[in-house]
Amino acid sequence: MTTIDNKARLRWACRRGMLELDVLLRPFVDEAYDSLSQTDRQIFVRLLEADDPDLFAWFMGHEECHDSELKYMVTKILDRVRV
Numbered sequence: 001m002t003t004i005d006n007k008a009r010l011r012w013a014c015r016r017g018m019l020e021l022d023v024l025l026r027p028f029v030d031e032a033y034d035s036l037s038q039t040d041r042q043i044f045v046r047l048l049e050a051d052d053p054d055l056f057a058w059f060m061g062h063e064e065c066h067d068s069e070l071k072y073m074v075t076k077i078l079d080r081v082r083v
Contacts, residue, residue: 007033013048021055028077040076043069 010033014025025048036044047055047070057063058074065071 010045010048013045016055017052018056021052021059024059024077024081028080032080040073043073046070047073 007029011026011029014022014029016022016025028044033041033044050058050070054063054065058065058071059078065074
């Protein structure tokens with residue numbers, strides 16, 4: 001697992017090749033990352049290691065993520081958007 005040790009690097013890792021992902025991930029880091037538990041932070045970093053097409057499919061509901069931890073984080077991010 002990659003370790004991202006500061007918020008600036010994390011924000012940079014949220015820059016993706018798809019605008020749809022950028023508008024989900026970057027605000028999540030800015031507004032919610034600091035309140036996550038250490039475990040959730042590690043899961044989020046793992047999520048950022050996924051390929052853009054997979055992330056897009058999971059966030060848009062085209063496919064279900066089979067990794068329960070990543071699926072949990074996708075849901076957590078989407079729930080913030082739906083509020």
